[in-house]
Amino acid sequence: MALNIVACIKQTPATTSIQIDPSTGQILSEGATYAISPFDEYALEEGIRLKEKITGSWVAVLTMGPPRAEEILREAIARGADSVYHLCDAAFENSDTYATSYILSKAIRKIQQDKGKIDLVICAKQTNDSDSGQVGPGLAGWLDWPNVSFVKKIAEITDKKIGVERMMEDGTDALEMELPALICVVKEINEPRLPSLKGKMAAKKTAIAKWTAADIGADAAKIGQQGSPTAVIERASPPRRSGGTRIEGGTLEEKAKKFVDKLKELKLL
Amino acid sequence: MLLTLDHEFSDEQKEIIKLARELAEKKVKPARSECDEKEKFPVEVVEDIKKADLFGVYLPQEYGGFGGANTELCLVTEELAKACGGIALCVAASALCGLPILMFGTEEQKKRWLPQLASAQKLGAFTITEPDAGSDATATQATAKKDGDYYIINGLKNFCSNGEVAGIYTLFASTNPARGPRGITAFVVEKGTPGFSFGKKETKMGIRASPTYELVFKNCKVPATNRLGEEGHGLFVAQATFDFSRPGVGAQALGIAQGALDETIKYTRTRKQFGQTVISFQAIQHMIADCATKIETARALLYSVNRVMDRTIKQAVTKSLSSGKSVYDEMRSLRSDRLTKYSAMVKLSCSETAMQVTTDCVQMCGGIGYMRDFPVEKYMRDAKITQIYEGTSQIQKNEIAMMIIKEYAAGARAAKELVGA
Numbered sequence A: 001m002a003l004n005i006v007a008c009i010k011q012t013p014a015t016t017s018i019q020i021d022p023s024t025g026q027i028l029s030e031g032a033t034y035a036i037s038p039f040d041e042y043a044l045e046e047g048i049r050l051k052e053k054i055t056g057s058w059v060a061v062l063t064m065g066p067p068r069a070e071e072i073l074r075e076a077i078a079r080g081a082d083s084v085y086h087l088c089d090a091a092f093e094n095s096d097t098y099a100t101s102y103i104l105s106k107a108i109r110k111i112q113q114d115k116g117k118i119d120l121v122i123c124a125k126q127t128n129d130s131d132s133g134q135v136g137p138g139l140a141g142w143l144d145w146p147n148v149s150f151v152k153k154i155a156e157i158t159d160k161k162i163g164v165e166r167m168m169e170d171g172t173d174a175l176e177m178e179l180p181a182l183i184c185v186v187k188e189i190n191e192p193r194l195p196s197l198k199g200k201m202a203a204k205k206t207a208i209a210k211w212t213a214a215d216i217g218a219d220a221a222k223i224g225q226q227g228s229p230t231a232v233i234e235r236a237s238p239p240r241r242s243g244g245t246r247i248e249g250g251t252l253e254e255k256a257k258k259f260v261d262k263l264k265e266l267k268l269l
Numbered sequence B: 001m002l003l004t005l006d007h008e009f010s011d012e013q014k015e016i017i018k019l020a021r022e023l024a025e026k027k028v029k030p031a032r033s034e035c036d037e038k039e040k041f042p043v044e045v046v047e048d049i050k051k052a053d054l055f056g057v058y059l060p061q062e063y064g065g066f067g068g069a070n071t072e073l074c075l076v077t078e079e080l081a082k083a084c085g086g087i088a089l090c091v092a093a094s095a096l097c098g099l100p101i102l103m104f105g106t107e108e109q110k111k112r113w114l115p116q117l118a119s120a121q122k123l124g125a126f127t128i129t130e131p132d133a134g135s136d137a138t139a140t141q142a143t144a145k146k147d148g149d150y151y152i153i154n155g156l157k158n159f160c161s162n163g164e165v166a167g168i169y170t171l172f173a174s175t176n177p178a179r180g181p182r183g184i185t186a187f188v189v190e191k192g193t194p195g196f197s198f199g200k201k202e203t204k205m206g207i208r209a210s211p212t213y214e215l216v217f218k219n220c221k222v223p224a225t226n227r228l229g230e231e232g233h234g235l236f237v238a239q240a241t242f243d244f245s246r247p248g249v250g251a252q253a254l255g256i257a258q259g260a261l262d263e264t265i266k267y268t269r270t271r272k273q274f275g276q277t278v279i280s281f282q283a284i285q286h287m288i289a290d291c292a293t294k295i296e297t298a299r300a301l302l303y304s305v306n307r308v309m310d311r312t313i314k315q316a317v318t319k320s321l322s323s324g325k326s327v328y329d330e331m332r333s334l335r336s337d338r339l340t341k342y343s344a345m346v347k348l349s350c351s352e353t354a355m356q357v358t359t360d361c362v363q364m365c366g367g368i369g370y371m372r373d374f375p376v377e378k379y380m381r382d383a384k385i386t387q388i389y390e391g392t393s394q395i396q397k398n399e400i401a402m403m404i405i406k407e408y409a410a411g412a413r414a415a416k417e418l419v420g421a
């Protein structure tokens, strides 16, 4: 048994607190450094772990983004990805989650044509920039594959099916799907590795091909601005959290009592 | 983050810095405080450093290394030490074992041990110190008695870094006690050799993530093929090793200094007293300026001495691969002078800088700087060792002065000869 895996990753500003220009509603990117979206690191890591565990498997990494996004594909190679694909075309710009998942699905079909049947696609539950969490399930929709989000563990996997644990607020669901399938993972699933020096050097030398809309046979009406039904009404940084209230008191009991009184006063109890 | 002067590193060296820095932030920092508190060796972090290929950066590719030299080793050590001087030591102490093998080993010996050290399949350690032979290594009492194709080693070594976690040890013992300093010989001993066991584990002030052990040798039988260099050349091997390894301690010291200063600047920018941030007081600003200047000065010396050493060692390695002579012999044929003076200057300057800077950092942070749950006091405890091992600061000064006196004497002789001619 060997698995063919694709991990989808995105290059985003390397910070957890993305700043937005309130006057334009655009993400402030000046002086920003970019990296693999932190959540995507877990998707990539899970792909690499699976291929290391199951001999004969390979993991391909797919990204859509501007020319600079090539850097994260090199990083993926340095960490152990077998092949990488860069969807890079001005026609892809301004794609929303609907158009993006369509484009990714076309790319995955092309990888299947070139390299053989894909068993598993791994995405993260969301990115750290647009935070929508829609691309993974959307991609599964276009592929017409089953999918599970919030996966915190792959309990078992064969060439036919995958058993996963889904993290829910009130516990864990154990689910099973037939392959091919798509999963969106959460950070609880693993501890991402760092690249190795030798991997980094190899990655430097790798030539990374760019795929355009034409290369993947994407329908021009379904991509970019015109293929994106989403309209952004407004963008803003969430208000800063206020400092909170300090509850003073001599003893712990006294403080606890004051706290409960406060909750009652706010009608929270 | 503090910017530092661009020392025109190669692309590879820049990658090493980036990788070591990332590892320091993501793996070393989260582990350091527990390792310090419990005096625990960070097995998992070491595994991460190993997987990142950072143990073998200084070794030639022919022996499984990355193909760098001193600069690469020091960059790794410095970056890791910014997060934890104790954890960083596992790399430098392992290299202290590898360097003499690289310089004095036969081709067979190099092929046997260096790849294991490069991949960190085994860590290395270097053990010359004994209870009665510290600064004065000529007083070595451990003995190695020739017995057919073997040497029988007896004696006690102490204060050995990478103590029981290493697999390969370079050791110094006397093959001819009657000849005193000229009877000392270097060996490579592997863990598990019958007669080789571990004694006391030291409890320390700083670098507590690094295990420091006593090593006990009782009729420990080592194949004669494990002898490094000629009989009686041991002190030579040790001194030549120190010539190239002391910058590693310098790099560790600088990392510690920089790490402490970074934490201090972060804190003093936010700490308010008398209605203003502490960093806005000129008294604090001047201390920061002094610390940063001292670090930058010491770093410039470290990097430039390393460049000279890199050139020498890389050329010597290349020549040795075709001539079959030892790397050290090739080094001697490349340059007649030794680099002892510069190497000692680097260590002295970096370690004194580290002690002064970390002490000032505690001062700038005030009471919190003295507390265990704030990272600055640990830097001060860790800095202290850099003034002690691989030769105390006093010993470095002795060596610097001795080299200068020799240089002047040689200069005077040459001038006399010139006049006489």
Ligand SMILES: Cc1cc2nc3c(=O)[nH]c(=O)nc-3n(C[C@H](O)[C@H](O)[C@H](O)COP(=O)(O)OP(=O)(O)OC[C@H]3O[C@@H](n4cnc5c(N)ncnc54)[C@H](O)[C@@H]3O)c2cc1C
Pocket (backbone or CB within 6 Å): B093, B126, B127, B128, B129, B133, B134, B135, B136, B158, B159, B160, B161, B162, B204, B212, B385, B388, B389, B390, B391, B392, B393, B394, B395, B398
């Ligand atoms: C944590 C730690 C790790 C170590 N790791 C290793 C290791 O991995 N391998 C190893 O072999 N050793 C190791 N050492 C030993 C270390 O190198 C010695 O401790 C060091 O060289 C000093 O020797 P000593 O402790 O015997 O001090 P001493 O030699 O007793 O020195 C005492 C004082 O006298 C001064 N002094 C001595 N001689 C002179 C002189 N001629 N002129 C002026 N002043 C002098 C010294 O500077 C010092 O201030 C380690 C030590 C420590 C503490």
